[in-house]
Amino acid sequence: MSRPLEGLVVLEFCQYLAGPWAGLRLADMGARVIKIERPGTGEACRGLATKNMTVDGDSLVFHTINRCKQSFTANLKNPSDLVAVKELVKRADVMTHNFRPGIMERLGMNYDVVRQLNPRLVYGEVSGYGKAGPWRNKPGQDLLAQSMTGLMFLTGRRDSPPVPIGVAAADAICGIHFAQGLLAALVRRGKTNQGALVEVSLVESTVDLQFEALTTYLNDGNRMPNRSRGFAAHPYQGAPYGVYPTADGHLALAMGSLTKLGELLGIENLDQFTDVKAKFQHSDDIRDLIAAKLACHPTVHWLERLEAADVWCAEVLSYEELRKRDGYRVLEMEQEVRRFDSSVRTLRSPVRIDGERLFCHDAAPRVGNDTEEILKELQRPTT
């Protein structure tokens, strides 16, 4: 099959998560993504070990985000290296960076200069907080972006402290917005033959992640989100929405008719709360009534009864349990990527194109793995 972005060249000057995440999306869909790294240590994420885990000298998280890419080393402060990089820029379709404001200007690689070299280039910048205002020099980091956008008051129970999302959610959402912007600019280039400047920031993306609840807040007289007393799932969903303990595990209940649920669980008078206002006013009490019933039997007992009645519910699984389920296995979501004698088991792209799953078997590159080959390509005339 032909992947949709085959033939496109992306130069990735980005470090850490958000920018390389966008690069991974483009690589999975067929683009040739070349990381431009400093000689020796390479990109900083190589040394950012989570859970102290490394593979072939690089952190596991680096491997996770940089599979299927190439690596070209260059010292951007060295004039001859910079010449080679600029040659690459002339031939590229996209370049991305997340340097702090001012650095690209000093290198002569800011958008206004680079577009003269290559007017068709789509030039992407990731920052923490945008380029203006008092936050612009703060470190652009996931937990800090989560902290500064109110996000931590949406997860957990009413008596919980602020609860961050336990994955790099700001980096993730910013990375995917970045990929969207770069791709949209490429679509336009198909018509106009002109490149573009695409900018995203962790804070703006994390605000957008909350756009539903924030729109409610902006119009309802600025009432703060009110997390539920117990069985929390989402501060803006009334009962039964929540996660409840059963006799042997947990059950998630999404939105649905309280009348029907009352009948199935044997709770009398649950239908007194069916009008919208009552449902929100009494959500905590309704959840307590539901919880008392669900705790009496194992999860499978409830799943059988509730699913048969088309109540929206699911068991709560761990990774280990999930991987044993046929519903997971049929997805074929796992893949092995290889680098010399090492391999990493990870996930594939979640985007299927033309009915095909997109697998990739090349692990993240060693620092400078492709420098020599790319320099040779630069010797050849452009077509």
Added chain:
Amino acid sequence: MRPLEDILVVDLSQFLSGPSASLRLADLGARVIKVERPETGDICRHLYVSDYEIDGESTIFHAINRNKEGYVADLKNDDDLAKVKRLIAKADVVLHNFRPGVIDRLGLDYQTVKAMNPGIVYGEISGYGKEGPWKGKPGQDLLAQALSGMTWLSGNANDGPVPVGVAVADIWAGALLVTGILACLVRRSLNGKGGLVEINMLEAMLDFQFEPLTVHLQDGTQPERTATNNAHALLGAPYGVYQTADGYLALAMGRVVQLGELLDCPALAQYTDPQSWYDQRDSIKQVLVERLATRCTADWLAILEPADIWCAEVLNWERMMQAEGFQVLDMIQQVTRGNGTNYQTTCCPIRIDGQRLMAPRGSCDLGEHTEAIDHELLASI
């Protein structure tokens, strides 16, 4: 020029996952026609998230469906279906999130649509894919979170499962769909051919967790949240959120010994081996909990920020809205519905050519533009 000007999107989807994708396409300049069934329309119109409504409909509907045109059609009615097919024949993109099988029965599946319009980019979102025992399950955010293992990452070790209080499965699935659709539009600009893009919410949730899942796939362990102040199950101390005398402070990765010196915590001096910052993170966090509670957030920031420790005050929405650093981003816009109702919402987080992409049009009323669209796009046939 907005990047997707001249792109026509026919959106048959409802709730959040699909409509959030068409929202982003609209933000980027596409013309989005939202096709809804007569009378009830998109169920999201009445999926209330509080006792506050706008024009009698749910606030989240208005958030998700700004800047779209409303077209009403009963896809089980032959005349209506024929009109929708003619719209699709003119479209660049069509998307839906029906449960598997429904679109085939309507005769709007990819193969049929492709035969009418070979350049079409066709996007679909399901809950759990089209095969396997879960294919008929409702594709709903909390259920996808629950099945995917996501609930064991946030909160503290003894909190039990803690779902994310944002519809991340919907939003992530929608965002992925946008990338696939745009990639196919890029390809189409080169070879004229359309494409099929499929996303399911379970794969989307797995992808959202690819970092902890990749760890699990190496060592088989479950992610372990810290006993208190957990922020990311895979990261060592000090990573977490700490109560101060008057609020909360977030501390990202940093050298524990240096932190001990800055905070005047001699107990942290012993952690000279970076490996111990993960292995002994509960003990280190406990020292920080006790120390950070003694002074106000601003005092700590005044000590830590000049030393380039990565930290931030934890803000709620009210404080965020008041902050100059947020205001300067210009992220809030007022939009106006066809009937004159105004409401405030956020705007596209992506800037193109230095411009913030605003769009003054609010959410569409059910069928608001049906007649105009019939007149404009279908009259000639």
